[in-house]
Amino acid sequence: MISRICLTKGICHILVTLSFLMCSSFVMAENKSSSVGEVFKEIPTLHCLGVRWKIMGDQNKNAVIKVHYRKGKEKWLEAMPLFRTMPSPHGSNRSKLHTVPGGWMFAGSIFNLTPDTEYEVKLNLEDPDGGKAEKTMKMKTWTEPLEPKGMKKIYVVPGAGGGEGTKGAPFLGIVAAMASAKPGTLLILKAGKYSAFGSRASGQEGKPIIIRGSAKGETIIDGGGKSCVDIYNKKHIWFESLDFRNAKYGINGNLASNIIIRRCTFRKVVCGFNSEKGGYNRSRRHFIVDNEYTGSTKWPRSKGIEAICFVQATGGGHVIAYNRIQNAGDGVHGKFYQKTEGWNIFLLKLI
Structure with missing residues (x-):
């Protein structure tokens, strides 16, 4: 009888342990970040460049997307990190545009740029729970519209x-x-x-x-x-x-x-x-x-x-x-x- 009880307790302990490990693995998987698709580029303006990037996972909200930029081969400059938009903060249709089921929309801008200039922009996804990604792209600022010749x-x-x-x-x-x-x-x-x-x-x-x-x-x-x-x-x-x-x-x-x-x-x-x-x-x-x-x-x-x-x-x-x-x-x-x-x-x- 004692052996059966011990055996039963042992099996239960193993099952609880396995269940805990499976849940822990699931939670870790949900917390781990991964990028989804290409970076969306906003329409450039005279002095600003903007981007959006969909990220899956990161349920504990500790991932960061760092932003750097440069002209030509100059030294990389650091911009503000991308902002994590909150899904459906209110009931209007506008708030649903940035909803990513199972993930997040990150968005941001680089300010005080020179008009009519090409920049190299680098985004680095970093998450302590795992999951890294880097995206590099070329973007160009707009120029002030001037009267064309021959009007x-x-x-x-x-x-x-x-x-x-x-x-x-x-x-x-x-x-x-x-x-x-x-x-x-x-x-x-x-x-x-x-x-x-x-x-x-x-x-x-x-x-x-x-x-x-x-x-x-x-x-x-x-x-x-x-x-x-x-x-x-x-x-x-x-x-x-x-x-x-x-x-x-x-x-x-x-x-x-x-x-x-x-x-x-x-x-x-x-x-x-x-x-x-x-x-x-x-x-x-x-x-x-x-x-x-x-x-x-x-x-x-x-x-x-x-x-x-x-x-x-x-x-x-x-x-x-x-x-x-x-x-x-x-x-x-x-x-x-x-x-x-x-x-x-x-x-x-x-x-």
């Missing part, structure tokens, strides 16, 4: 139709001028007041449609309480030295990409530039610099934040810099129901 000039003065677009016989009104605008067209507007307009055509990479106001006096686009400009689903259209007034939207650009807004002013406009629909794959690389926006919000607030804003947009790769924003409910913001990543926002003067 066809069209001249425009205030009016209600007619004209030929030449310097001696300019188009009378912006609507008539836009009807003839094609990729590679530069519209030069004389100072004065113009009505709201849209664009039938998009520009192209290296051949934008540029709408430029006068350097002498104000070139006013009056929205009549609606939109000054509607460029739905258009690409590569530039706005320079224009005054947008009296509108819900200064420029309404849903689903638009590669829109440039430079040295413009916005007054009595609820939203300066709207591009809230489109998301990451449709709305890319807006360049919004050296502008002035004056809203009607009074501070300090006694109630909630108003909709009055300079920019509301979604998508990726946008640069918003050197803008003066006054009396806005919110200067620049995205939308929770569309993907918004990889923006470069800096040197905004908020008043």
Whole structure:
């Protein structure tokens, strides 16, 4: 009887030990990190490069992804390690974009880079529980868009139709001028007041449609309480030295990409530039610099934040810099129901 009891206890002890070892091995396997697929590269901006990397395992959250970068064969420089995004921190659809079943999404950026420069970027996954990986890749920063050579000039003065677009016989009104605008067209507007307009055509990479106001006096686009400009689903259209007034939207650009807004002013406009629909794959690389926006919000607030804003947009790769924003409910913001990543926002003067 004693031997049977001892034997039974021994078997139970062995089974418990095996069970413990199996559970320990399972836990160790879950804690061990492993990389999944290639590194996703965000759309580069002037001064930043961003990446995302899916990592499996690491249930105890002690893995680290270190980041180094360099130009050419220069010495490696250390950047901030990638950030571990939390899966589903709240109930909106936006939070689910970075959910990795059984793992984690790591993401981060390298800052203060030189425009139009190629960098070598190195990522090192390190986990005390085991699992190492290294990824090295080439990435290049964006360059400020400048007027291409060989643009066809069209001249425009205030009016209600007619004209030929030449310097001696300019188009009378912006609507008539836009009807003839094609990729590679530069519209030069004389100072004065113009009505709201849209664009039938998009520009192209290296051949934008540029709408430029006068350097002498104000070139006013009056929205009549609606939109000054509607460029739905258009690409590569530039706005320079224009005054947008009296509108819900200064420029309404849903689903638009590669829109440039430079040295413009916005007054009595609820939203300066709207591009809230489109998301990451449709709305890319807006360049919004050296502008002035004056809203009607009074501070300090006694109630909630108003909709009055300079920019509301979604998508990726946008640069918003050197803008003066006054009396806005919110200067620049995205939308929770569309993907918004990889923006470069800096040197905004908020008043």
